[in-house]
Every structure is written in structure tokens, then in C-alpha cells.
Amino acid sequence: MDFIKLQTDQTFIKELEKRVESDGPFTSHQLFSLAHQADQAKIIPSFTGLRSLDFLPHMSFLDHQLVTAKETIEKMNGRAILADEVGLGKTIEAGLILKEYMLRGLVKNALILVPASLVNQWVNELNQKFYIPAVSHRKNYNWDGNYILVSSLDTAKRSPHREAILANEYDFVLIDEAHKLKNHKTKNYQFVRQIKKKYCLLLTATPIQNDLMEIFNLIAILRPGHLGDMTTFKQKYTGNKGKVEADTYLKQLIERVMIRNTRENTDLKPSNRHINTIWVDFSKDEASVYDRLNNLKKVNDMFTKMTLLREMCSSREACYLSLNKLLESRGEDEDIQSIIQDIGQLPAHSKADKAVELIQSIGDEKVIIFTEYRATQLYLQWYLQQHGISSVPFQGGFKRGKKDWMIQLFRDRAQVLIATEAGAEGINLQFCHHLINYDLPWNPMKIEQRIGRIHRFGQENDVKIYNIAIKNTIEEHILTILYEKIQLFENVIGELDAILSELNINNFDKEIESIYAESDSLGEAKIKLENLASIVHQMANENKAAGEYYDNR
């Protein structure tokens, strides 16, 4: 008993005496018993188990996520490497663990360090899914106080933030993409090592990429000494390219601080993605307009030209609007005017015909169409209506209420949702499993987000994705050179994100834009695109291999 720190409470009785003396204030019986009910509701009745589940009735967790959270807390005492394969919900596991500690009053402040591109996503997920009041760190915020702060590691490690963070004590520290810490000589590593923390989670899909020292270093952040001291470990394992499983003892030790779920060992049977690319030929007239746009000498800005060509592949209307704008800014221009006239003469767009045909062949099932252009959206809505197909529009500018309303209409009434924006978090469209990419954005992340709307946990059917692309146009480049090569459509949700952030490509659009803008010919652009695709592809393979390196048993 004497080794237990015991703290009693004198404030209550002093305050009560004070109130008796000054005649109050006192509360009514009704409010008093409401307060008591609330106190009872908040109580943590047992050392074990996940109390947080009671407070998250809107979430449904997968079995492996629950087991991981429980093990991390009960067996690993809150310090662990979460190394699930991509797409199994490491974020969910981490959120659940944090929530549990907060409910138990064991965590009051937390520091969550993630790649810059993921800061907002983390904040949103913690807020919406876990009701955790996380905030992203802003310039004038303090690093102390009882906040759940999300920041990028790059910001945090720079002065003066670095000093402020190291002066503070955190109940909970989380590092996402923790494989960046595998080298103990780097600034990142030294910094994280010095942060004062109680509980600590390291998240990575690739705990070991090349060398066993990497895992040694990660574990030294959580539990120094767990794998022995560095000199001995080095002697034993350096140059040992053999796999972890060759040493059962080491593997067991690692498993005491690391949890890795793989698709194979979870009961998760993800629905599959089926990708169909549907090629469409321009009609003779459309092709001639496209060629004229392509040969427009007066538009020598490659980017503007690309935009016009992409628009032409989407709808006459989208292209028409841009040409008109061009005309306004440049004044009289015979070439442009005559193209505009030609566009006016064109009958229905070949792609729209194909889309109608496709939707009819799908039958009664729900379909989402994504397009980049508002004009195309309007046109399609009209055109589908002409063919007796009901649809509702969806775009980023809608207010939250209208978005919800449109989705409800789509679910209950309309067959098709025509959307210009995919990013909106929290919209669940799992009830639909057909998706048409009516045109292709240049940013592959957008494609991921689009697909992610329907291909997510809870989708019970295989997801069918249709890319409608026009032959012999810029669409063919983007699709065949870039997207097919990086196996974009087969990728698991989230994987691409990790790769791009590793490559420091924050803005894929810009990357592609600049490729076109800086290329003198289409041929040159093609080669550059291919190079870009190769890098991403290679990276994906390396990550995959690194995962297998540990998993092979």
C-alpha cells in the first residue's frame, strides 16, 4: 500500500463550509441528480476493455482494429509501432487508442506529427470520427496547453517550434509515416527522440525497408533497450540481410512492440475494383475541330492549349465557354471565331452518346459520373434527361445542407449523380458501385478521392470503374502513359498519397502542367510524363517489396 501514491480531497468540504456560511449558492435536487447521472455516465468502471466504444456509437470498427487498439493499450502500455498494410485503417486504430486514453483521463495533451499534406485530413478524421477536438498548429499557437495538436514534422522540428516542443511534456505523441525516422543520425530522429512523452505511437506501412537497424532505431524511440544495446545488436545483425523471421527470437521481441495486420490475416475481404476503359472515336466533324484547336498558332501558351483540348474532349459547351473568354481577352480573332462557329454546328458529343449507352446497359443500378467541368455537368444533366435518365448535380460550391439533400435525392430518387468534386469528406456513397470518369483530372489524387467515395469499408459489391476516353487525343496520353503505368486504378486507397509525399510532390497537377508548359512538342511531353510515371511506379514497387520483406514467414 505504501508504494501507492495516495491523494485525498479537501477542496469539497472547504467549499461546502464556505457556501453554508454565505448562504449558497446551492443547486436544486433536479439539477443535482442530473449532474450525478452525468458523473455516472462518465465513469470508467474497469481497467480493461475499450470504454470509448460506448461513446462512438456512430462508428463501426473492424475486428482487427479493435484488437490492435486493445493490445496497444493493455499489453504494450501505450507505446507501439502500428504497421498495418496500407488501407487497413492505421489512422482509425490510432484515433481509437487516443480516444480511449482521453476518456480515461490519461491523456490531456497530444502532439500528432504527420506529413504536411495530411494535416487537415488528420484533423478532420479525429474531429468527425472520434469527436476529438484536434486542431492544426497555426503560426501563433502555443505548443503547450491542453490541446490535441496536429502539425507536420517539418514544421515542428524547425526553430523556434523545436525548442518550444522540447520544453513541453506530452501525454501522447504520434508520428505518422514513421519510416522517416529509421536513421538515428537524422535531425528528425534526434528531435523525436527528445520529445517528452508518456504514450507514443509510430505509424508506418513499411517498418523495415533495407536494414534491421531501421527497426532497432524505431523501437529505441518507444522502448530503449528492448532489442538490447546498439553495439551488440549491430554486431549480430549488421550485414545480415537475412529476413527477420530467420530469427524467431528477434521476431517475437519485435512483435511485443509492433502490430502488423495484413490483408491476409484479417478477415477483411475487400471488394475488388474492375477497371474498364471505353474508347470513343470522335466523329469526323469533332475530330476536325479538335485538330484546328491543336493547330491554333495564336495560342502558343501550351497550358491554355492543353486546357482547350481537354475541354473539347469533355463537351462542346466547356470548350465553347473557354474560347469565348479567350476571345474577350484578345479581341477580334477570325480563327477562334470560326472554330466557335464550327462548335455550334456540332451535334451531340460522341462521349455523351457513349455514356447514355453505358448507363442503359448498367440497368437500374446507381451510377456516379465525375466530370471536371461545370458546363459538361449541365449539358450531361440535360442530355440524360432527353434519354429518360434521372440525375442530380453535385458540386463543391453547394452548402452542406444542399449536399446532403442531393445525396439523399440520389439515393432515393435519381439513378445518376453528376459530380464536379470528389474531395468533400464525409460523404458516403457506398450504396453505389458504378463510377464513370467522364474526363480525367491531371491529379491522380483526385482519381483516388473519386474512387474512395464508393470504394471504402462498407462497400459490399465489387466496384466498377469506367473511364471514357477519346482516342487520338490528349486523353489517350494521360490515360495510357501516366495513369495506367502507375497502376493508378488498381492502387489501394492511401498508397499513392504516401508515395507522393515521399517524393515531395505536393502538387501533381502543377507537375504535369509544367511538363506540358515546358515542352516544345507533344513528343517531348510524352517522354517526360513517362519518366514521371516510372518514378512513381518504381516507388510503389519498392514499398511493396519492403512490406513483403517483413511479412514473409
Place this chain on the structure above:
Amino acid sequence: MTIANLESFIVEFFNAYGCNVQNQESGVIQVELTEELDKALMNRPFYWHYMKSLNQQGVPMSLTLITDPDKRDMKGEWIDIGSPRLQQIFNHVTSQEKYVLLFQEVEAEINTPLYPWLLANFKISYSGRQKKEELISLGIHLLNGKMIVNMMDELEKLTLKQQISDLCYTITPIITLSSGYKRLEKIILNYIDNQPKEWANEAMETLNEEIALLQHFYQDDLDDKILKKEVEELNNRYTPEINIEVISGGIVYLLDNFPKS
């Protein structure tokens, strides 16, 4: 968890604060807040500050809260056991409504004495590798020193008012508040002493193991700064601790026959 019906809890909460509450349709609660609750719940201090500086009456907001999952799509704010709004309500009520001075309601025909009781609702937190909490409600008769457990439950069976009923009068305590409280605390300490201690032993074992591991790791340099930091972290994480806190309580004047058995 003891809030069996969230909806009636919420309705009762707002009613108790004198808000105008509409709950005609089940699962949907419409509330016109009072100024007090607007300030407590709506997080707009600047508005109230501004109104005050203009010497104007502020207009409290209205809330529509939805508890029925089938009505989630309706206009309003979804509220469930975990949602921030409910936590806010919980925090408000548990922090503001801690102290009572109540009298049992009696329809007396002759002069009737009411006897003073001290009520204290203890929360005991045990933390080691993990954490557990326990609520114990105790009461002590401030004349004869008689003590009972589950005092709150007993009180729920009675009608208690902030004013004393006609023809009733109170008996002055013999035992002071602070010595009454000491007796209750002693009961709690005694209770804790008789509880199983495995959790604390486990925590100590883990702590010692972890420190040994750490020292082995830093064997070449036991003065290392990081070593000291890590040891401190381990102490924070594992040192077994029991925390006793009174979360609510007060003085209750009751009839001689309390508790009715």
C-alpha cells in the same frame, strides 16, 4: 453507463434551466436557450461582450437537437452519447451543480423536526498501467454519526426542496461538517485498503522491469540526459496512484425515519 434515455435527460436538463423546450416529435428537441445557457454552450463570448458594451439585451440562440438515427437527415444538430454537445452539457452540469442544501418535503400537521445529513459522492481513481474509477455515495447523520452507503439512491426515493416545508424545523448539527467529512473519508480509506492490489503490484513490476531495461541500454553512460528523461517518463506512466475526489455533495435535512428500510 446509466443514462437510459438520452432524450429525456436532455429535455430535463433544459427544463431545469428554465428554457422553453419543444419535444412534440420524438427524437427531435427544440430549445430556446436562456442567456445563461447560451453563454455556457454556444461559445460566443464576443457577442455577449459586444451586447453588454452597447448596453443591450442579447438574444439567446435556439437549438434543434436530434437523437433519433432515422431523423439524422433533418435540419438540426445530431446528438449522441459521445458528441461534443452532450459532453459540454455533462461538463456544465457536473461542474456547476455540485453543491446542495435540501430539505425533505413533508406534509406536516404538527411541528416536525428534520435532521442534518452530510452527503458526499466520492470518485476514486486507480491508475497504474491502466485506469479505473469508482463512485461511492456516502452519508453521515450529523447528530448521531450514523453512516450509510448509496445515499444518492436513497435520496432519489424522496422529494427534496430548496425551501423547508411548513411546520418543519431543523435540528442543529452536533458533529461539524469537517469532522463528519473526516469520518466519511476514513471509511473510504479503509475501503481502499481492503481492495485487491494486483493492479498496483503489476504496475510496480512493470516499472522496475522497464527501468532495468533502460539502464542496460545506457550502461556505458548512466548519466545520459536522455536516460534521465526516459526514467521520468516511465515513472509518470506507471507509478500506481489512487486519487480520491468528492465530485458532489452537500447537506440534506431529513425526517427521523431515514433511511426507510
